[in-house]
Amino acid sequence: MKQIKEIKLFVSCPSDIVDELDSVKLVVEDINKTMGEQNSYVLKLLNWKTDTYTQIGSDAQEVINNQIESQYDILVGLVWLKLGTPTKRDKSGTVEEINRALKNNEKEQLIYFKTAPPTDITKINPEELKKINQFKNELGDKGVLYHEFSSTTKFESLFRIQLTKLIYDKLSNKDITKNADSRGLSEIVEDKYSHITNLIAEVENFDERIIELDIFNSVEVAESHLNLVTTSLNSMSESMNDWTIKMESRSKEMNVVNNIKDQRLKLSKQKIIINLLASELLDFNNRIKNELPIFSENFRKVGSSYSNVLLIAKSFNTNEVEGIKESAKSLLISSENSLESLATLLKTIMELPPLNFKFNKAKRETEITIKDLTLETMEGIKLLNEALKD
Template identity: 30%
Template sequence: MPRTESVVTVFISSPSDVSAEREILDSVVNELNRTWSRTLGIRLEPIMWEIHSRPAFGNDPQDVLNDQLPDDYDVFLGILWGRIGTPTPRAESGTLEEFEHAFERYKNDKDSIELMVYFKDEGIAPSKTDPEQLAQVQKFKESLGEKGGLYSTFEDASSFESSLRAHLSSLAQKYSGISRSSQNEAKEISKPDSNVAKDVDISESEEIELGFFDYLEIYESQMSDMNSTLNVISEATVKIGNLMNKRVDEVNALEESERGGKPARKIVKMASDDISRFALALKQQLPLYSSARREAFDALSNALSLYGDFGDTEPDNLEQLDSGLNSMLNGASGAKASLIGFRDTIANLPRLSSELNRAKRGAVTQLDRMLDELDGTESTVKNILDSIAKMR
């Protein structure tokens, strides 16, 4: 029997500095389509200039793209980082021109298009930073709030992939609930029997596909590992804080004549060793936390992509996920605040010896890396919580 699926077109707009994210997006869409084609009857079709344009002439390069790329797409998805793009005769960049065109459609008919904009919040090497371009990106970001828009941020490739998968999953839930007969955005196509047979062949291959509860189990296991790692780091931070207080008390207990001599240098040496051990403990825990974070949110976003199999029959699953994620968000925010304060304390220690300076530098480096991981946790959790809210 032939089966039908609704095609939801997604227009991808971005400057050239996020090519890696465009590849991730294409990969995630292909992965989700393999699931949704059968369970939700939906397929996402990315509209990308790399695929849907050809060499031609016009008033300018963007004019050529405007003429060749379809303008009746269902979703506008923009990605920006440190560049706004190349100016056109009509806008500050091609990306902004594409956004303004999509936004005009939204203003005319809010049901005609979905607008999704992502900003990469990762450091840029000074040699690759263009202050003017960066300022224009910030200006555009601020303008979205004035237009009533809510954008998403991500810290790294893993955060983007997990957030994107979760957001597209909530989008799929919306389109799967729209009657095909009244759906203006989706284009129905027939799938021949041969494709159904091909799906069966894939499911019977040696690679066993994981299901909703499999992914939840992985997510819960990795979340447990994340919490365990945070506990170890928290204990190490409390311990080094107590040791630092002890060293201060030892210095204060010295006679005035001793504070510039050997006894003081001995205490500074012990403080340096304390800080170095703390930095080593952080260095050992960082890859464990990073790996657990990537696997946890990857599994959770995959689970959400399969939620359409249940529809509204398993609302408790979303409630439990929401509660667990909010707990993780609170824990990450608390750990972040504590580490920021301790980082400032370490960084502001006086430069009393080369050993202490080296220990300070090592600890600050590891603390910065851990803070980056917590930033990634916060942004990804917020994005997934937003997707869960839209699925209810």
């Protein structure tokens, strides 16, 4: 008889976390559809509003502690601009729920802090931020790993990777099963025909969603994202090399011009070179800027698509995952090398002296673009590392 593991998630967060709750729901639905029941598990999100009942003589937080805590397997903690309302026992309900989960060896935790600034700066409360930083320090002192994210999109990618890996690596052997069928097959398990009745049960309990799965298509999708990122990375690397060569050439020209004795002629030549350099810098900036959205979007998708391929492939004992795994590792190495080059390039541009308005404007715009590219590369590396963890 088929056994289904019901893995329950409880999201603990203050009221300012909104969009990320939708992301959690979406990821849970996607995982259930993609690889849930064929692996004999189903994810369920618990809600304190619907999964608790009135309990006389207890405060609201204690009710949640007593009724929800015994049910969930994974706590997802999310904090942004505030910790929430203090309880009788801790700094807030969210802090209390996270701390109780940390003390319980049977509970898994995924803890996140949102770093994005609010659109309305009046929502920033320095005292709350101080409490949040103190809580982070407390977690760090306990050796608790938490993750930071700067946008809902980045949270969704990171959460998808970490949840799928946690389910597969940590919860696949937990005894949190329940009967999926109660038609009496268990009564004849010891029967000499049990091997036949088990086959029948598997057919009758077949998850029709498996029909929609296509490991080869999933690999193609993951490889498509990998190829787009690699192509984009190569294109930007070529642009950086081209600009570096032009920069060196203009520097040599400037050295020659600086030896001209006629001051008026020298100044005229210097202006020409500076304006050319500004135009080339602006052109370089635009090339990187146009490539950045393609690079960023596909880099985020590489990690999540690779995680899906990995889990589906493991479900059916296929070797299809090896090729995509090696490609992902290759991309990781290239990205780490590019990150160092980006840091060097950013420092070089920042050290350029102010020359004229056109040049200064191009310099500033390029600094911002390279900074954004550096951050996106770091984010992509983080997601790839998460996806490739054994």
